[in-house]
Structure formats: structure tokens, C-alpha cells
Amino acid sequence: MATTVVTPKPALDKPLMHYGQRVLNRTAPGARRTEYRMLDIAPLTPHIGAEITGVDLSQPIGDGLADELRQALLEWKVIFFRDQHRFTPEHHVALAGLWGEREANPFFPKADTAGVSRLAKDAAMIGNENIWHSDHSFMAAPALGSVLRAIEVPPAGGDTMWADMGAAYDNLSEPLKDRIEGLTAVHDWVPSWGSTMTEDQIAPLRKTLPPVEHPVVVRHPQSGRKVLYVNEPFTTRIVGLSDTESRELLDELVLQARVPEYQIRFRWQPDSIAIWDNIAVQHYAINDYFPQRRVMERIAIAGVPLS
Numbered sequence: 001m002a003t004t005v006v007t008p009k010p011a012l013d014k015p016l017m018h019y020g021q022r023v024l025n026r027t028a029p030g031a032r033r034t035e036y037r038m039l040d041i042a043p044l045t046p047h048i049g050a051e052i053t054g055v056d057l058s059q060p061i062g063d064g065l066a067d068e069l070r071q072a073l074l075e076w077k078v079i080f081f082r083d084q085h086r087f088t089p090e091h092h093v094a095l096a097g098l099w100g101e102r103e104a105n106p107f108f109p110k111a112d113t114a115g116v117s118r119l120a121k122d123a124a125m126i127g128n129e130n131i132w133h134s135d136h137s138f139m140a141a142p143a144l145g146s147v148l149r150a151i152e153v154p155p156a157g158g159d160t161m162w163a164d165m166g167a168a169y170d171n172l173s174e175p176l177k178d179r180i181e182g183l184t185a186v187h188d189w190v191p192s193w194g195s196t197m198t199e200d201q202i203a204p205l206r207k208t209l210p211p212v213e214h215p216v217v218v219r220h221p222q223s224g225r226k227v228l229y230v231n232e233p234f235t236t237r238i239v240g241l242s243d244t245e246s247r248e249l250l251d252e253l254v255l256q257a258r259v260p261e262y263q264i265r266f267r268w269q270p271d272s273i274a275i276w277d278n279i280a281v282q283h284y285a286i287n288d289y290f291p292q293r294r295v296m297e298r299i300a301i302a303g304v305p306l307s
């Protein structure tokens with residue numbers, strides 16, 4: 001009897017069928033921009049990413065400015081500041097505090113006394129965040145956002161990218177939206193962070209960080225907007241589907257973050273700061289500067305359970 005050998009298709013061969021122009025037009029009827037009184041906002045794309053000028057983040061941030069910063073993040077999903085030369089770890093903690101409590105990442109270096117984690121990458125420690133992801137989605141209440149500051153950057157390279165997962169959801173085909181409505185997915189750190197750990201290292205952490213489930217489409221806690229919430233390193237399966245169905249659907253969904261129309265790419269300088277909404281976007285740290293050195297400081301902001 002003849003046997004048929006089925007070669008699995010690599011994920012990258014899949015066509016990115018489910019995107020178009022529909023929601024990427026900010027001048028469409030109903031699209032409205034907030035008027036800011038205290039911030040100068042320069043959008044970097046029509047829907048994701050804006051550079052904010054005229055603000056010194058080392059000065060006390062009053063309620064009016066804090067409200068506008070929160071509104072700008074909600075509207076632009078990732079906001080950037082440059083030349084914050086007087087910014088200290090204490091300012092970093094205060095800035096992140098406008099959104100919530102600090103959240104430790106068990107896989108990043110321990111925070112300094114102020115509460116900031118320093119991520120230094122060089123020839124001996126090559127970056128591994130070059131995969132589209134949402135921070136801490138393996139937690140029951142994933143981080144609401146992060147505040148990242150560049151300390152030392154390579155002469156070229158080491159950019160970071162963010163992708164608007166609300167736009168990604170909006171542009172899925174209607175049949176695909178129907179198919180994923182109401183589904184939940186498992187998120188787990190073991191396949192990614194655990195891949196370089198021993199069983200003895202994994203076991204105790206597993207107790208505090210068991211696999212968790214989140215809806216495949218979450219409602220953003222503040223904007224109420226629907227967001228595609230599955231990511232390549234941490235989402236391991238879709239509940240209720242066979243292994244094959246789950247793998248195929250996840251392959252298709254995680255690829256959406258790679259669509260250029262959803263993305264913004266930021267070129268860092270020392271003392272540039274980015275704040276991102278970790279539910280609305282995914283991000284990718286480009287790993288093109290080896291063996292140059294790149295040093296960043298980061299605070300993640302504790303989130304809420306998603307629905």
C-alpha cells in the first residue's frame with residue numbers, strides 16, 4: 001500500500017489573508033483625535049505610536065499632565081519621549097506609577113533599589129526578545145504596560161517595534177472573527193523562558209506561575225476595544241480544539257503581529273523613553289547589533305485579569 005508523506009507547512013508559508021485597509025484610515029467617519037492642552041503630540045503612524053515633545057519627565061507631574069499622558073497612551077498605544085537627560089530611576093518609578101503598581105518579571109534581572117530592572121545586552125548576553133510578544137501574558141493578570149528607557153544604544157540597530165493588536169483584530173475576516181469569538185487560550189512561560197532552564201529550576205517557579213487562560217479576543221480594560229490577544233512565545237494552545245486545529249489557528253493568529261501596516265518602529269537614542277500599552281500592542285526587540293552593547297532600563301506595570 002502506498003504511504004503518503006505529509007510535510008507540515010512552515011508557519012511562514014501561510015498567507016496573511018486577513019488584513020486590508022479598513023481600519024487603518026484615521027480620517028474615516030467617526031475617527032476623532034483628542035485635543036491635548038499640555039502635550040505636543042506628533043503621530044508616527046496614523047494609528048499607533050506618537051512622539052511627545054515639550055515635557056520634562058524629571059519634573060513633578062501634576063494631575064492635569066498625568067491625565068493627558070494616560071489619555072495619550074490609550075489613544076496612541078505607545079508613546080515616545082526623547083532627550084530625558086535628567087531622568088533618574090526615581091523618576092522612572094514615579095512615571096510608571098501614573099498607571100499602577102510595579103510588576104516584577106521573574107525572568108529579568110532583579111530590580112535596583114529604586115525598582116528598575118536593567119537589561120544589558122552584549123556579545124556575552126545576546127538579546128532574546130526578538131519575537132513578537134505581549135509581556136507577562138503567562139500571568140493571570142498580565143502587565144498593563146511598560147516604561148522602557150535607553151541608557152546605551154549601539155551606533156546603529158537595536159530598534160524596537162510595536163504592533164497594534166486592535167487593528168489586527170479589526171482586520172481579520174468576518175468568518176475568522178466568528179471562529180475565534182468566545183475561545184480561550186492557554187499561556188505558559190515554560191516553552192520559551194523555560195527552554196534554557198533545568199527541570200529543577202522550572203519546578204518551583206511552576207508552582208507560582210502555572211499555565212493560565214485568557215480569551216483569544218480580549219476587551220481592552222480601559223478602551224473597551226477588542227484586541228487579538230495571542231502571542232508566539234507564550235500562547236501554547238487554544239482550549240477545546242484538537243492539537244492540529246489549535247496549532248493551525250494559532251499559527252495564523254500570531255502572524256498578524258507581523259503585518260507592517262499595524263506596526264511602528266522606534267530608533268532609540270540614549271535617554272529616549274517608550275511607554276506602551278501591553279494589552280493593546282505586542283512588541284519585538286530587534287537583535288541586529290551583536291556584538292555591540294545595548295543597555296535599557298525597564299519597569300512593567302501590574303495589570304488586571306482580562307475578559
Ligand SMILES: O=C(O)CCC(=O)C(=O)O
Pocket residue numbers: 119129135146148159160283284285286296298
Ligand atoms: O529591549 C527592548 O527593546 C524591549 C525588550 C522587551 O521585550 C521588554 O522590555 O519587555
Ligand SMILES: [Fe+2]
Pocket residue numbers: 129133134135283
Ligand atoms: Fe517584552
